[in-house]
Amino acid sequence: MSEEVIKAEGLTKVFNKHLTAVDHVNFSVKQGEIFGFLGPNGAGKTTTINMLITVLKPTEGKASVLDFDISKQDYNVRNVIGLVPQEYTADEDLTGLENVLLCADLYGIPRNVAKERAMDLLKLVELTDFKDKKVQIYSGGMRRRLELACGLINRPKVLFLDEPTLGLDVQTRAATWDYIRKLKKEFGMTLFMTTHYLEEADALCDRVAIIDHGKIVVVGSPEELKHSLGGDVITLSVKENADVSELVSKVEHVKEIKKEDNSYRIKAEYGEVTAPFIIEALRRKGYTVTKLSLTEPTLNEVYLEYTGKSMRDAEESREAFVAQRITMRRARGRGR
Amino acid sequence: MSKSNEYCPSRLHGIWALTNRELKKWYKAPVIFLLSIIQPIIWMGLLGKAMNIGALIPKVPGIDPGTVMQQTLGTSDYFSFMAVGMIAFTALFTTMFSGMSVVWDRRLGFLNKVLSTPVSRAVIIFSKVLSATLRSMFQAGLIIVLAIAFGLQFGGNFNPLNILGVFAIMFLVCVGLSSLFIAITIRSTRMETPMAVMNLINLPMMFASNAFFPTKFMPDWLQTIAQYNPLTYTTDAVRQLLIFNTDYTQLALDFTYVGIFSVIVATIGIVLSWRFLSK
Numbered sequence: 001m002s003e004e005v006i007k008a009e010g011l012t013k014v015f016n017k018h019l020t021a022v023d024h025v026n027f028s029v030k031q032g033e034i035f036g037f038l039g040p041n042g043a044g045k046t047t048t049i050n051m052l053i054t055v056l057k058p059t060e061g062k063a064s065v066l067d068f069d070i071s072k073q074d075y076n077v078r079n080v081i082g083l084v085p086q087e088y089t090a091d092e093d094l095t096g097l098e099n100v101l102l103c104a105d106l107y108g109i110p111r112n113v114a115k116e117r118a119m120d121l122l123k124l125v126e127l128t129d130f131k132d133k134k135v136q137i138y139s140g141g142m143r144r145r146l147e148l149a150c151g152l153i154n155r156p157k158v159l160f161l162d163e164p165t166l167g168l169d170v171q172t173r174a175a176t177w178d179y180i181r182k183l184k185k186e187f188g189m190t191l192f193m194t195t196h197y198l199e200e201a202d203a204l205c206d207r208v209a210i211i212d213h214g215k216i217v218v219v220g221s222p223e224e225l226k227h228s229l230g231g232d233v234i235t236l237s238v239k240e241n242a243d244v245s246e247l248v249s250k251v252e253h254v255k256e257i258k259k260e261d262n263s264y265r266i267k268a269e270y271g272e273v274t275a276p277f278i279i280e281a282l283r284r285k286g287y288t289v290t291k292l293s294l295t296e297p298t299l300n301e302v303y304l305e306y307t308g309k310s311m312r313d314a315e316e317s318r319e320a321f322v323a324q325r326i327t328m329r330r331a332r333g334r335g336r
Numbered sequence: 337m338s339k340s341n342e343y344c345p346s347r348l349h350g351i352w353a354l355t356n357r358e359l360k361k362w363y364k365a366p367v368i369f370l371l372s373i374i375q376p377i378i379w380m381g382l383l384g385k386a387m388n389i390g391a392l393i394p395k396v397p398g399i400d401p402g403t404v405m406q407q408t409l410g411t412s413d414y415f416s417f418m419a420v421g422m423i424a425f426t427a428l429f430t431t432m433f434s435g436m437s438v439v440w441d442r443r444l445g446f447l448n449k450v451l452s453t454p455v456s457r458a459v460i461i462f463s464k465v466l467s468a469t470l471r472s473m474f475q476a477g478l479i480i481v482l483a484i485a486f487g488l489q490f491g492g493n494f495n496p497l498n499i500l501g502v503f504a505i506m507f508l509v510c511v512g513l514s515s516l517f518i519a520i521t522i523r524s525t526r527m528e529t530p531m532a533v534m535n536l537i538n539l540p541m542m543f544a545s546n547a548f549f550p551t552k553f554m555p556d557w558l559q560t561i562a563q564y565n566p567l568t569y570t571t572d573a574v575r576q577l578l579i580f581n582t583d584y585t586q587l588a589l590d591f592t593y594v595g596i597f598s599v600i601v602a603t604i605g606i607v608l609s610w611r612f613l614s615k
Contacts, residue, residue: 094357150449
């Protein structure tokens with residue numbers, strides 16, 4: 001088995017002959033890592049996942065999962081992957097256990113093996129007490145955990161997670177990340193996930209690809225990406241009206257300065273050490289610093305840097321929008 | 337990696353799991369199940385008992401309402417005539433609603449989930465067709481039982497084995513109809529469009545058949561339509577089997593027509609759906 005579990009070369013999907021959702025993307029996912037696709041809605045994340053899980057056929061280019069070609073050996077691909085979809089696909093009228101067993105049937109797993117696995121998985125995601133309750137009464141977090149259990153029933157070598165915490169509140173989201181880490185540790189598979197939450201990519205992924213308008217703009221570990229920005233960001237204002245850019249840029253470790261209305265945005269290495277030097281330099285020339293803040297770069301800054309804009313919230317399509325609304329409504333839970 | 341799945345599922349696996357999923361939603365939900373029983377009772381009561389066609393025939397000496405009805409409807413009892421029409425009616429509506437469930441599966445992401453598993457595309461469609469067919473057949477059986485309880489008058493040469501014939505014709509027509517409805521709904525992401533299309537098809541299909549009224553008294557143009565309507569043949573087959581003095585030539589014609597309709601429509605519907613799912 002090769003070190004690269006997923007390989008994509010020039011993978012492209014064009015809808016209706018003119019809407020390019022995914023535009024010649026190249027990437028590879030290594031054995032055992034969590035690889036994340038980060039981008040706003042409509043960037044082409046779900047379309048990429050749908051091609052990799054053989055639900056959509058690529059218009060151009062090729063990709064393989066565990067050396068199986070996604071177009072030519074799609075049946076083999078389906079046998080080795082698991083999917084945790086963006087939506088809540090569990091049947092509300094069935095119980096948690098019945099849902100997991102239904103998934104097992106879809107993989108042709110014999111009943112006795114399926115039952116054993118289902119019980120183990122439900123225990124791992126802490127749903128044992130609710131296994132005989134209808135999914136109707138589950139909360140958003142519980143439904144998500146049930147989807148995780150369903151996605152793992154065939155012991156996949158690669159697990160695909162599409163927006164695994166969409167619509168969940170902050171606490172439940174963090175708890176879900178813990179479950180994902182726990183399951184990964186237990187089964188040691190490779191994970192491919194999409195998200196539009198920056199914190200999620202930062203907290204979970206070993207490597208992140210930032211995707212915008214169907215193209216990958218940059219790939220790297222969250223640390224590398226943040227480091228590539230060249231240090232921390234200091235924002236400061238001075239009382240006087242004069243332009244102090246020239247003066248500040250002479251301070252050691254200051255790499256870049258930009259004047260924005262009444263403040264300056266300074267990129268500097270070792271921000272916490274450099275900031276006092278900047279204040280000192282300004283004070284010596286008779287300027288008074290009125291405000292100063294120091295931020296270590298987050299993926300948000302990385303995102304801004306590479307795409308030139310904040311995460312925007314354009315909707316993929318009416319269909320995706322409706323599906324998302326339903327998912328979010330269900331996530332809030334009715335029976336809690 | 338020689339073996340990708342330790343259980344090597346066959347090409348047909350999953351068909352029962354998916355069919356049962358559909359059926360469970362129905363028989364495990366007491367309200368829906370109860371309604372599907374009450375609905376035919378109401379219809380039979382309303383149409384069969386309220387519309388007492390026999391009472392419209394004037395009581396003139398020399399005219400026996402029973403004989404008149406026998407000559408026009410083929411049976412002296414309108415309720416029996418109508419109750420059997422209900423069976424085709426059920427086939428049409430049950431298959432239509434299972435068509436709608438495809439839209440839900442798509443919108444809620446279940447379809448995508450199933451498409452990512454080793455279940456073959458054809459099985460996904462077959463299971464929908466099969467569940468609609470089984471449901472309709474169950475309801476047809478129920479209607480027969482209820483109709484008997486309400487006083488259905490069997491034909492002269494009725495044989496209990498004829499009931500099997502009723503299920504056979506129901507099977508044929510339901511496979512055809514549900515494939516047709518699934519082909520209509522599978523492309524749709526919203527409920528409204530297929531709903532409108534189906535309403536446009538359903539009621540005219542119902543009334544341009546002999547389900548409630550004999551075709552020979554319809555205007556010519558309507559008779560022509562009814563002549564090609566598979567529901568006409570379905571209803572006639574069920575009547576031949578249950579309440580008429582069975583005419584085997586006619587019955588053979590009915591089965592042939594419905595059979596051919598079913599094979600053609602199911603093939604088109606399944607090919608279209610399959611091609612759509614493999615895009």
